[in-house]
Amino acid sequence: MDRIGFIGLGEMGFPMANRLCDAGYVIHTTIHSKKQSSIDKINSLKGKGAMIEHSPADIMKIVDWVITILPTDKEVEEVLLNQEFLNHVNEDTLILDMTSCKAETIEKIGKIYMEKGARVVDAPVSGGTTGAEQGTLSIFASGNRSDVDELEKVFSILGGKTFYLGMLGKGKAIKSINQMMVAVNSLAFIEAYRSALKQDLDLDLVYDVIKQSSGYSNVFDRKFFKLVNRHFENGFKLSLMRKDLKIALDSAGDIPLPVTRLVYELLLMAKEDDDLDYIAVTKLLE
Known part of the structure; x- marks a missing residue:
């Protein structure tokens, strides 16, 4: 083959x-x-x-x-x-x-x-x-x-x-769970970034500290400086992240997922940036 x-x-x-x-x-x-x-x-x-x-x-x-x-x-x-x-x-x-x-x-x-x-x-x-x-x-x-x-x-x-x-379909199921965690984690470090700015912290030091601490995650590592430098043009599109969260919410049925739903609703509010990297949702907080 x-x-x-x-x-x-x-x-x-x-x-x-x-x-x-x-x-x-x-x-x-x-x-x-x-x-x-x-x-x-x-x-x-x-x-x-x-x-x-x-x-x-x-x-x-x-x-x-x-x-x-x-x-x-x-x-x-x-x-x-x-x-x-x-x-x-x-x-x-x-x-x-x-x-x-x-x-x-x-x-x-x-x-x-x-x-x-x-x-x-x-x-x-x-x-x-x-x-x-x-x-x-x-x-x-x-x-x-x-x-x-x-x-x-x-x-x-x-x-x-x-x-x-x-069995067939379990790959899709775990992907939706992964995306829930990626999106929620991303909104957390976006808020943390804004708090760091407010407190006049050195962002390079923030990155170094978090990378060696319990708040670290793979998505933080990949996205933090894209956020800092406002490089939103390339990356995982906001529209696709919103789609993935909708799948996660639908798949959960009647199980309450309040944090995931909140992030989903924020991405709905940011629809004008659908073609940008989903971390462009930070604009809503500015």
Whole structure:
């Protein structure tokens, strides 16, 4: 297996596809955006041997394995449940969906594909664009263990650690829990940053102290100086973080999650900055 379909060349998908190309895989992909940044991505991948197809269905005609990493449940269903796409699904098909979406969505897709004898693995990731570029992502894999094991080489190229979490959908579930913690932690250090400013503390020293103290977290380490320097243009989009929190709240059912809901509501209030890194929510506090 040296050919892989790859659908979703966004901020995470592009560096992941790039790593697969660098590892010797022939990527079959597609893109419909006419933005210059998208054209540049395609040209970069073509320079590494990637093949550009007209549509996801055309990809499915050519390859057995397809990776999807798309913005929301809507796009996942539009691609994987498209009838033309499904017409080419068979017992050799293996879908690796790495999207952050609802567990119910991938469970529904899994049942439909199982009826065709195909296989689906659910494996969202954590680690941001830096992790995608460096191949250090944490991968939350679920589905049949044998299918996950078959993808071990791909996972080793894309990530630093793969966790097997059991039946299909459990990867999505733990990703939503992770995002709850990321978002809540981020709002805490945004408030801490503003308190440090008010008290005229040296922000380099604040970072050094927190890094060696119990308030430290991975997201603090990655985002603190982006916040200090107001580098909001690149990063995990506010709209996507809000989407992830909505999934977390919906998945919890009637379990009260007051802190998560408060952060979600703050991100709703910050919708005008949807295309910026979610830490741009700090503007609401200014």
